[in-house]
Amino acid sequence: GAVVSQHPSWVICKSGTSVKIECRSLDFQATTMFWYRQFPKQSLMLMATSNEGSKATYEQGVEKDKFLINHASLTLSTLTVTSAHPEDSSFYICSAGGGGLNTEAFFGQGTRLTVV
Amino acid sequence: AQSVSQHNHHVILSEAASLELGCNYSYGGTVNLFWYVQYPGQHLQLLLKYFSGDPLVKGIKGFEAEFIKSKFSFNLRKPSVQWSDTAEYFCAVRRMNRDDKIIFGKGTRLHILP
Numbered sequence: 001g002a003v004v005s006q007h008p009s010w011v012i013c014k015s016g017t018s019v020k021i022e023c024r025s026l027d028f029q030a031t032t033m034f035w036y037r038q039f040p041k042q043s044l045m046l047m048a049t050s051n052e053g054s055k056a057t058y059e060q061g062v063e064k065d066k067f068l069i070n071h072a073s074l075t076l077s078t079l080t081v082t083s084a085h086p087e088d089s090s091f092y093i094c095s096a097g098g099g100g101l102n103t104e105a106f107f108g109q110g111t112r113l114t115v116v
Numbered sequence: 117a118q119s120v121s122q123h124n125h126h127v128i129l130s131e132a133a134s135l136e137l138g139c140n141y142s143y144g145g146t147v148n149l150f151w152y153v154q155y156p157g158q159h160l161q162l163l164l165k166y167f168s169g170d171p172l173v174k175g176i177k178g179f180e181a182e183f184i185k186s187k188f189s190f191n192l193r194k195p196s197v198q199w200s201d202t203a204e205y206f207c208a209v210r211r212m213n214r215d216d217k218i219i220f221g222k223g224t225r226l227h228i229l230p
Contacts, residue, residue: 034217043206043222044160093160095218102148102167105218109159 002028004096006108013084013115021079021111023094029074030096034105035067038091050077084115119143120209122221129197130229137192137224139207148210149190150218151181155203163205166190177201199230 003026013019023033031052036044048069049057056069066088068080077096081088091112095105123138141147149166164175171183181192190207207221 036220041225044220046217046219049217104150104162104165106162107152107160 002026002097002106004094004106004108006092006094006111008111009109010112011114013113015085015115016083018080018082019084019113021081021092021094021113023077023079023096023108025075025096025106028097030077031074032096033071033077034095035069035077035079036093036095038093038110040091044093047079081113084113086115089113089115119211119219120207120221122205122207122224124224125222126225126227128227128229131199132196135192135194135197135201135226137205137207137226139190139192139221140188141190141207141209142188143209143211146212148212148218149181149183150208150210151175151179151190151192152206152208152220153203154206154223160206163192197226197228199228202226202228 005024005026007022011019033050035047037047038044046059047062050069050071052071052074058064066082068082071077091110093110094108097103097105119142121140151163152160153163154160163179164173164181166173166183174180179194181190183190204223204225206223208218210218
């Protein structure tokens, strides 16, 4: 299957700082990428749909000013957690592809963010 | 409203037992259906998917799932589980003509006793 790579795999940051997470599709172009958040022992909650060349579409309840998404190329989307707080600590997962009928989504390995 | 329901949150089985994990969704239109597995410390992997055609789909590692449209269900099955099947299993649905996003169930944690 196609490969989606996330970087970093884990990051620890101080409260109040910003953290950028990258999601790359390595062997295919992705006009649409998705960002999920997974709390311990819970399911993946869709945060936003990242659209190449246009603004991201955020799910209800997700603060767009806090979780900045940029999808500047067909192989890269970034999620920046701004002014991070301990409650932002979570596992963030991106997926690429899967933006239409009968298409499969491929997932990155996830990024564990810990805010101290 | 919960779009994807997985009834079993935690399942414990012995090796060689048969497995069935339930998944129901609440959407009357066309859907794509998926089962993903997440082994400890690893990322999500696709087990199998249903797009159209034969409602009984076979996936990797001996897993299969049956789409029953009238019951809005897509249950995952395996006739004989192995210790290496210990993982978390997620059912997911894409609701076509609505938002095309893939929505996940809460997951089922499967623990196989050796």
